Amino acid sequence: MPAAAYRFGPFELRPGEHILLKDGARVPLSPKAFDLLHLLVERRGALLEKQALLAAPWPDTFVEEANLSVQVAAIRKALQPDADGVIETVSKRGYRFTAPIEEVLPDQDESSQVVRLLVLPLRVLAPNLEAEFLSRSLPDAIASTLTAIPWLSVRAPFDLYGRRPQDGTSIAADADVVLEGSLGELSGQTCVMLRLLRAPSGVVLYTEQATVGPGTLHDLQGRVSRELARQLSSHFGRVEPAGSSSGGPATPGAYVLYLRANQLAYETSQWAAAQELYEAALREDPQYAPAWARLGRCHRVIAKFEAPATEAQDAFSRAEAALTRALALDPDLSLAHNLYAQLEVDLGRPEQAMLRLVSRLGAHPHAPDLFAGLVHVLRYCGLLDLSIAAHRCARALDATVPTSVHHTWWMKGDPERALGETFGDIGYMPGLALASLGRDREAVAALRWRERETTDTRVRCYLVSLRALLEGQRDESLEALQRLRVPVDAEARYYVARTYAALGEHDLAMEELTQVVDGGFLCHETFARDPWLSVLHADARFAPVVARARARSERAAVEFARAGGTTRLRA
Template identity: 30%
Template sequence: MQETRFAFGPFVLDPGAGTLLRDDDPVAIGYRGLKLLAALVGRAGEVLGKAELMDAAWPGTAVEEGNLTVQIAQLRKLLGPAADGGEWISTVPRVGYRFSGSARKLGAAKRRPLPLPDKPSIAVLPFVNVSNDPEQEPFTDGLTEDLITDLSRIPGLFVIARNSSFVYKGKAVDVRAIADDLGVRYLLEGSARRTAGRVRINAQLVDTLSGDHLWAERFDRELEDIFAVQDEVTGKIVEALLGQLWPPPRPRNIDAYDLCVRARRLMDDTPQAAQEAHLMLTRAVSLDPDYAEAYRWLAMNHWMGWVHSGGPTEAARGLALELARKAVTIDPADAGSRWILAYLLAYEHSFTEADAEFAKAIELDPNEADTWAALSDIEVLAGRVEEGLEHIRKAFRLNPFPASWYYLALGQAQYAAGDYAAAIDTLRSDETYRTSSRRFLAASLAQLGRLEEARTEVELFLVANPGFTIRHWAATEPFRDDAMLAHFVDGFRKAGLPE
């Protein structure tokens, strides 16, 4: 999950982390310089053309060749002479440049193990689909996701979020290494086979410290009994770890459940895929009108404008709020529905009700990482920056390999705190989805006086968001603090975003 590091002379270059060390001390290297150095060192001894190098440092951007010349000169000054007195980077006239030194690969830097929480901690690894039919993959993934949700509702457990568990899907990784990566003691592993109206599930609970299997069982049932099996698996795990049981409510219709499982896989994809998810969810609620989760995702679809050409209208946002309220009414104990309702209420500036819903979501499920990430966004814009930073850090602990929007929330919080360099690092990381986060990246660059880079980010942002204006953004975001609003507007204006 991390890029290869390279060692040359006294230096260690880590492109994934964006760092260059000289004798273990950090070297102040710019973003463009680091990208150029990574391209050159990664193909040491080869001649790289100017166009190729410019594409590495300024992807998708038309820049003058003089920018490359300046960056190479700065790199040479930064690196100093090689051991033989020559240059690390040599010029090939009329062609490009070559890294002349000897570089060796070190492999990815090992992640530092996360400390164990002060209560039983568990991750549910993606169940393996052992059916011969690849179409059953969504069903198996849905089983995993539901078990994660069920366990996260149990008071007294620390449960890793879905995104981080699914990093290991289809990979053969030692359980001890996974436990170190995620900072948990227990892992649930399993497999599922669905065929001819029946389902067979194997599950086992592993203590990664001792290597012991605390519990293992096989279930062979009718497909309609899948929810009973989920309850039994959850109950066995909780009984093993806490000595108590707490079964959650279930959908009534297996076909509605199947549609919702498939729709969930499409929600973080393209707008076209989200429209397909909308059709599935609409069908799901028609089959089971009391299915809270389907209403929850329908609410997000309407609020994000994924099912409306041109983006969400006022009517669409009103419908989203109505659907979120319905989800909470159907299942008041569903923390996922609660935080989505809270988030939508905040964007409607119904702050008192939003705060109450966020508090209830956390009370119901303190392991719901998305709640903490969404709350971070709202707290930062309310001027409570330290609380916002604390919440997003908690979200990352529960979900060490999260969805890209977590990085946007973290970058926004770092900008709000005035830590512009950290915000730039966050918003430029490979994990960040840059379509919407570029505005905060541009503002952070502008606040540090890096106006050329800021203008480039603005141009790229406006390609995907041609109708964006600072005035409209400021009016629709859930700001509760005038000074915080002014801080963001100031950065946007310096970056050159349209008024």
């Protein structure tokens, strides 16, 4: 069992929280230096050769010996005046950690465990437009700030991956603390009442009551977020965080525009309106990093699901520019890193997305959304077993967090398990899984039902293409595939490729499969055993395409291990 903490002298190293303490106070240490110290402590007493350290599994690998010396010097400086006899230098060879160590196992130290916070939408006691707007946007903004705390797992009305608001009453049992509240009117002003409750006892840990207007919203969010961090640190014996890495906007007006945009950004029909509000907020304050990050998401989803083929690439470019700007303003903004990882997958760079998410887990090891993102990204990299492990990590932190593991199970050749995980799917995977189990009649019924329910043209095209194929309606299936024009991502192109192959359109299938691999979807084992693709095996182009996918997937596996990803999934 991995240690929850390592104690030596006045110091305590907590790997799960990525912090070093001295007499209970945080000691500043860069992520690289922390990971190096952690490695030395884990291998205490052993000589760690420089070459082994240079190849150690850090998110941003050292490439020169001088960099290693710089990090060792930073560790020694952080340990002063107690550094003597802690790290021994063995000339021309490497380093050895020599101080006595006390390991603290997880069941010995509750402070190493994650604190689970559920942030509920506010109850509206006096319905009006202002109250409806604040009921979800204010809790969402507070929750986004608190996600920066490494020992805290936050569930909120919305999450970074854009799933719909949840009813918190059904999931409160899995929380340690709950933030709830209400909105009403007092003397014509909107009044906010917030309470932090210990679960399941309902003991009140903190309350806040305030009247709010456009000019005071951000002050309220900042005050509540700081006080919540203080209260949680005190009640659960944690180190109080220094605060959010991202400050607020320069003007109250920019903040109100930002919150209103957040409210709209999760409704498909309102993406363009949300984009305009983010742009308006940034005209008032061009330095507000979260607005740049969420603007990037708007550009991305519009490019992926709505933009005509001739405009999609420009929209993706605008998305990348906005997210790059957000990270330039605030390099530690988790929101921007998470959203950028999604964009990198869409742009055919799943390896970069994978490393970005693993790096974020170093600072935020209890974030279920990061593990949920890895489920998606690792599947694209062809690392199916690791994708499933990431799903299990996500669900261990949050039993309700949605992931795309149903696609992973199907790619693994287990449609039964895929069928059991399809809640929230667009409707394609239930039909595909049923068909893979030989239950074509049920598959057709499920697809037809979903066709009637959806208003999304592209989604309907996918559903029709599969349903018509199963019914033997070749022309209808082909027409649906051609209406798709631009599949939304490389995985979707794979489903298109195999459908073309089953329809006997071998050249179109091969062209699509080539685009699948070029676009960064690397499930080479699935390609090789997919019965619908077996008709392509005689094509001279098939084997080289699969080989390219295999080689790239194998490189991704090495990079994932070097970045510490396998360790994160075992923790």
